[in-house]
Amino acid sequence: MAVYSIGEVAERCGINPVTLRAWQRRYGLLKPQRSEGGHRQFDDEDIQRIEEIKRWVDSGVPVGKVKALLEGENIHLDDSWAVLQDELMGVLRTVRPAKLRVKIATMGKENPADALIDNVIIPVRQRLRLDQSTARAMSSLLDGALIDYVAFCLTGSRKKAGKDALLISWGNEDRTRLWLEAWRLSQQNWRIDVLAEPLETLRPELFPGQYIFLWTGKKLTRGQQEQIGHWQEQGFSIMPHGN
Known part of the structure; x- marks a missing residue:
């Protein structure tokens, strides 16, 4: 039977190791075996359970309610x-x-x-x-x-394997949301740097060779879509995020 370290499981399932430890210690959702050295060891059944937990959480269920659902209990989720x-x-x-x-x-x-x-x-x-x-x-x-x-x-995410990218706010003044979107991207194996000030006029040539995410916080206008397409035709690695 194949066994996996917590780092291997985290990478395979897209879950931070800190979150996996919290799911085990605080909520009793996981029961990994231990090696002779005391390290957590997960098997394929554990990975299937983690994926099931993820599906519940991604569907809007707080992690504190997941154990009851896994055990077949009927609970109220609305609040x-x-x-x-x-x-x-x-x-x-x-x-x-x-x-x-x-x-x-x-x-x-x-x-x-x-x-x-x-x-x-x-x-x-x-x-x-x-x-x-x-x-x-x-x-x-x-x-x-x-x-x-x-x-x-x-x-912390920059210390791990991943792809480097720059996140830029394009015409949106909500700086906190920009940082939250950077966090969101960092959970997808991106090593994100943030351009802290929003830009009204974007000049991707100032960031040669960098992969750029653009966040506007709303649906892109037709002009913005055309501008992004123009930059991509010029060879810039630039993509809208979460719009």
Whole structure:
């Protein structure tokens, strides 16, 4: 029977090793064997289980609910992400940056970046925009902590095998979302660098030989689509991301 290290499983399944450890230790979702040296060893059944866990999480199920589903229990899922949103809002209201950083890091370890960004972080940022009394301070606090965490994640991803790319915001002022999209790409084996300031006029010739992702945060206009096609015809490795 073939056995795999946690690094091999992480690469094969597209899951961060830190997340796999969290799924095992905190949620009891995995039970890998141990080598004589104490290292985790996974077999093909473990990989199948990981893929099943991923499918549940990718479909919008918080990781804390997955074990019950795997065991055939009937649970209510509608409010699961809302609970995490409320937890994050609660930490924000304490106005304690260190506690907020810990909460974000914990959620980042336990949930895939895509699911966490789409189901928790973006909705919380939207909720803060509706709260005029304290929204500006809380939103700024959250954004700073998110960028800090994403920068940490990007540094770690650059130490691994992957493809180098530059992420550029094209006409969108939401810098925090840009960093969140960089995190999303880093989970797809991209070693991402971020051009922190958005550009109204993009000149790819300033970045010769680099693979470039463009993020606008909205549907590309016909003019933008034509411009990207023109750059590609000129030989630039440039692609829209998440539009």
